Amino acid sequence: MVSAADRAKNPTRTSVWLERGKPAGRARRSDQSAPSLDRDRIIAESVRLLDAEGPAKFSMRRLAGELGVTAMSLYWYVDTKDDLLELALDSVFGELRVPDVEGAGADADWRDQLRELAVSYRSVMVRHPWVSPLVGRYLNIGPNSMEFANAAQKILSRSGLPAHGVTGGLSAVFQFVYGFGTIEGHFVARCAEAGVTQDEYFAQAMGALRERPGFHEAMDLAEELMEARGGDTVEEMRERDFVFALEILIAGIEAKRGR
Amino acid sequence: MVSAADRAKNPTRTSVWLERGKPAGRARRSDQSAPSLDRDRIIAESVRLLDAEGPAKFSMRRLAGELGVTAMSLYWYVDTKDDLLELALDSVFGELRVPDVEGAGADADWRDQLRELAVSYRSVMVRHPWVSPLVGRYLNIGPNSMEFANAAQKILSRSGLPAHGVTGGLSAVFQFVYGFGTIEGHFVARCAEAGVTQDEYFAQAMGALRERPGFHEAMDLAEELMEARGGDTVEEMRERDFVFALEILIAGIEAKRGR
DNA sequence: ACCTGAACACCGTTCAAGT
DNA sequence: ACCTGAACACCGTTCAAGT
Numbered sequence: 377m378v379s380a381a382d383r384a385k386n387p388t389r390t391s392v393w394l395e396r397g398k399p400a401g402r403a404r405r406s407d408q409s410a411p412s413l414d415r416d417r418i419i420a421e422s423v424r425l426l427d428a429e430g431p432a433k434f435s436m437r438r439l440a441g442e443l444g445v446t447a448m449s450l451y452w453y454v455d456t457k458d459d460l461l462e463l464a465l466d467s468v469f470g471e472l473r474v475p476d477v478e479g480a481g482a483d484a485d486w487r488d489q490l491r492e493l494a495v496s497y498r499s500v501m502v503r504h505p506w507v508s509p510l511v512g513r514y515l516n517i518g519p520n521s522m523e524f525a526n527a528a529q530k531i532l533s534r535s536g537l538p539a540h541g542v543t544g545g546l547s548a549v550f551q552f553v554y555g556f557g558t559i560e561g562h563f564v565a566r567c568a569e570a571g572v573t574q575d576e577y578f579a580q581a582m583g584a585l586r587e588r589p590g591f592h593e594a595m596d597l598a599e600e601l602m603e604a605r606g607g608d609t610v611e612e613m614r615e616r617d618f619v620f621a622l623e624i625l626i627a628g629i630e631a632k633r634g635r
Numbered sequence: 636m637v638s639a640a641d642r643a644k645n646p647t648r649t650s651v652w653l654e655r656g657k658p659a660g661r662a663r664r665s666d667q668s669a670p671s672l673d674r675d676r677i678i679a680e681s682v683r684l685l686d687a688e689g690p691a692k693f694s695m696r697r698l699a700g701e702l703g704v705t706a707m708s709l710y711w712y713v714d715t716k717d718d719l720l721e722l723a724l725d726s727v728f729g730e731l732r733v734p735d736v737e738g739a740g741a742d743a744d745w746r747d748q749l750r751e752l753a754v755s756y757r758s759v760m761v762r763h764p765w766v767s768p769l770v771g772r773y774l775n776i777g778p779n780s781m782e783f784a785n786a787a788q789k790i791l792s793r794s795g796l797p798a799h800g801v802t803g804g805l806s807a808v809f810q811f812v813y814g815f816g817t818i819e820g821h822f823v824a825r826c827a828e829a830g831v832t833q834d835e836y837f838a839q840a841m842g843a844l845r846e847r848p849g850f851h852e853a854m855d856l857a858e859e860l861m862e863a864r865g866g867d868t869v870e871e872m873r874e875r876d877f878v879f880a881l882e883i884l885i886a887g888i889e890a891k892r893g894r
Numbered sequence: 895a896c897c898t899g900a901a902c903a904c905c906g907t908t909c910a911a912g913t
Numbered sequence: 914a915c916c917t918g919a920a921c922a923c924c925g926t927t928c929a930a931g932t
Contacts (some may be wrong), residue, residue: 390829390836394843411896428898435924447925457925458729501731509768512821517844539863543872544879551814551880552807558817559810562771570649577649584653585776594785601788613802618752620652620891621810628887632879670915695906706906708916716906 392459392623393466393516413445415453415463422464423504431506436460466518467508471503472496474523477530486534487626493528494622495554501557505565508558543614545632549625556618572609650774651718652725672704674712674722681723682763689824690765696720724769725777730762731755733782736789745793746885752787753812753881760816764824769815795892804891808884815877833869 389395402474421443426434436457440447454460470524473496475481475489501508514589516525533547648654660797680702685693694718697704713719730757733746734740758769775784826836846855866872 390825390840393847411897413733422858436926437924441665446898448927451926452896473749480902509769512767512817515840517840517847522850522853526856529853529856533856533860539860540865541879541883542860545883546878547815547876547885548811548880551818552811554814554817555810555812556806557772566649581649581774581776588652591781594781594788597785597788597792601798601801605802606799616799617806619801620800621807624800624804624807624884624887624891626887627890628883628885631886631890632883672915694904696904705917707908707918710907711915 386418389590391517393517400471413443413449413453415428418450418453419463419467420458423468426464427504461510462514465507465514466520468500468504468507469518469524470521471500472524474527477527486531489531490549490626491622493531497553498557502564506559508561511554535629537629538634541632545629550626552621560614578610650776651721652776672702672708672712678722678726679708681719682727685723685765686763715855716748720769721773724766724773725779727759727763727766728777728779728783730759731783733786736786745790748810750791750881752790753808756812757816757877761820761823764820767820770813794888796888796894800891803887811880811884819873
């Protein structure tokens with residue numbers, strides 16, 4: 377933990393994870409009277425609030441209220457709201473089911489492991505729609521993010537892609553999943569806020585669009601394509617798109633093997 | 636344009652573009668004295684400010700100040716800040732160079748057109764890093780967004796993908812570009828804010844990471860992969876990743892033709 | 895070591911009032 | 914038709930002070 381004065385000496389610090397000093401908060405006193413707060417409690421409650429009410433309503437004052445404390449108490453444990461968000465971000469990355477890529481897992485089919493990691497990443501983004509803007513905002517170098525990135529690198533390294541293409545392959549797959557999960561997560565959150573099902577929301581938006589003058593032609597093609605894809609619910613349609621897109625990516629990687 | 640009272644009658648409105656009444660602002664009076672403001676000026680200045688100072692510093696009060704007017708004047712032209720952002724979003728989508736997919740363009744190679752559209756989308760995201768969170772937030776049904784989506788659909792429809800796979804293919808390509816452009820745009824913006832070049836920022840972050848205990852192994856693989864990819868500057872490295880990733884996607888689509 | 899109260903410089907938006 | 918001033922209910926953060 378770093379005081380405001382220390383921070384002034386390190387003005388280019390770009391991440392909580394690059395703090396000097398104790399990484400997990402200020403030194404705990406050995407004294408018997410336990411403090412009412414700690415970083416982990418603050419982070420856990422932040423995640424809960426962000427999930428429940430969305431990032432727009434998340435404030436230091438609101439969070440403090442939920443913890444039965446004044447807003448200023450929080451500043452004993454984190455330097456800024458930004459740092460807190462970065463901590464919350466890495467904390468939900470802990471939910472990722474990262475396949476075993478070391479011992480026995482190093483012999484598994486890279487395609488299966490890639491699918492597993494992609495599916496898991498997607499579901500984190502959907503469960504926590506506030507995560508995706510933060511992934512863009514921070515460096516993503518917390519321990520859980522790093523474990524994820526490391527596993528992804530190992531999996532793609534075994535795909536047969538030429539060495540010069542592995543980072544590009546990583547981009548292709550995980551930026552896709554990021555984009556997909558972002559849009560999906562926001563859609564789910566919007567429906568929940570509006571108090572309608574995804575199918576209701578979708579039907580309403582499509583209806584409104586069809587009435588727009590000059591958009592008939594565009595909608596015709598869109599509907600034709602949606603028809604061909606099939607799927608009875610919005611969730612099923614999205615699922616088909618995700619699966620097919622992932623298969624395109626895997627097929628593309630296979631096509632680029634050794635070139 | 637819709638008054639607060641009208642809006643109350645349409646509580647499920649989910650986009651400025653689904654407003655009832657005049658789509659381009661309130662009716663202009665025929666009177667000779669021109670008003671000092673109009674929607675287009677407000678939108679243009681919003682884009683300028685968002686580019687220059689980022690979304691965190693963008694406020695109705697700040698914007699009004701820049702336009703030489705009080706904050707409340709703006710509410711004559713837009714219902715909420717949210718609506719204004721949605722308008723600004725579609726406005727920068729107007730910068731997209733959408734290939735001709737209708738007449739002669741319908742015979743062009745779909746790969747070339749897909750690359751052109753992807754490159755253009757990426758560069759919009761990088762020039763305007765505030766765009767990417769908004770793409771997640773809104774429905775993206777403004778006229779420029781729709782033209783983009785329509786062109787993308789037409790291009791993918793000619794790729795040889797089976798009809799049921801076209802929407803998945805669209806996801807794969809454009810969610811990838813979205814994710815890539817998001818991360819890239821934020822990185823560029825962060826460097827500008829910190830007043831360092833991308834290469835300096837990158838070197839600093841890598842250096843800090845290498846010093847972290849227990850991250851040696853992960854960094855070794857990452858550096859090996861970056862070595863193999865090559866590229867002397869951060870921009871060049873990113874360029875290689877983007878190009879290769881896009882070729883993976885195209886190869887994947889080709890592999891899925893007719894299946 | 896840990897927490898608080900008051901204060902500063904901000905927000906988006908409403909509403910009644912001006913011209 | 915278009916714009917303003919005052920007001921409401923908020924923000925993140927600092928700082929001096931309490932225990």
